[in-house]
Amino acid sequence: MSDCCSGTRCALDVTQSRQRTTLRIVLGINAAMFAALVGAALYAGSSALLSNSLDDLGDALTYGLSLWAVGRGATTKARVALFKGGLIFAAACVVAVQIAVKLAYPHTPPADVMAGFAVLALVANSLCLALLWRHRHEDLNMSSVWECSRNDVATNLAVILAAVGVWLADGQWPDILIAGLLVVILLRSSARVIGQAWGELKHPHRA
Numbered sequence: 001m002s003d004c005c006s007g008t009r010c011a012l013d014v015t016q017s018r019q020r021t022t023l024r025i026v027l028g029i030n031a032a033m034f035a036a037l038v039g040a041a042l043y044a045g046s047s048a049l050l051s052n053s054l055d056d057l058g059d060a061l062t063y064g065l066s067l068w069a070v071g072r073g074a075t076t077k078a079r080v081a082l083f084k085g086g087l088i089f090a091a092a093c094v095v096a097v098q099i100a101v102k103l104a105y106p107h108t109p110p111a112d113v114m115a116g117f118a119v120l121a122l123v124a125n126s127l128c129l130a131l132l133w134r135h136r137h138e139d140l141n142m143s144s145v146w147e148c149s150r151n152d153v154a155t156n157l158a159v160i161l162a163a164v165g166v167w168l169a170d171g172q173w174p175d176i177l178i179a180g181l182l183v184v185i186l187l188r189s190s191a192r193v194i195g196q197a198w199g200e201l202k203h204p205h206r207a
Contacts (some may be wrong), residue, residue, distance in 0.1 A: 047179035078200035085194035111167035
């Protein structure tokens, strides 16, 4: 009698099980970090920190969708990735609006709050990036998750830089400039994820 789990199918089951485990862990981390960072961003009035918190919210939703997509067909994964790209784009738009508000109503955020929470987020997202490293080339679903996680680390480093700039300049411009840079990074990431997903939908293949 042949084993019901053998060869390629067995290896695929193991891979999908590992993907689910990793996604559950990073989902929990990002949900917790969003709750912490959005409160800090609203308290501090920091555009860069708000960008960081929205990035974590988008990632929590992304990881939840990615968890659902594990084991499904390539077309489903492409549609989920397309939605992820849309979430990244929406986050960029929200931050851009917040920058416009700050230009109209100037406010200098406290550098210590920005730096403290950005360092905390950097530790959390670096852990997520390390967990996702081995999955980054497995399929479109996991590669788009990897893209989001890499954005997080870049965002955290940028917020830390913004906090140092705010402290040195004693003004809001470093926060606004870094937030503007993050908008560009998010827009480019969104375009990359959407482009990959759209390409998969136009030229589908069986998973």
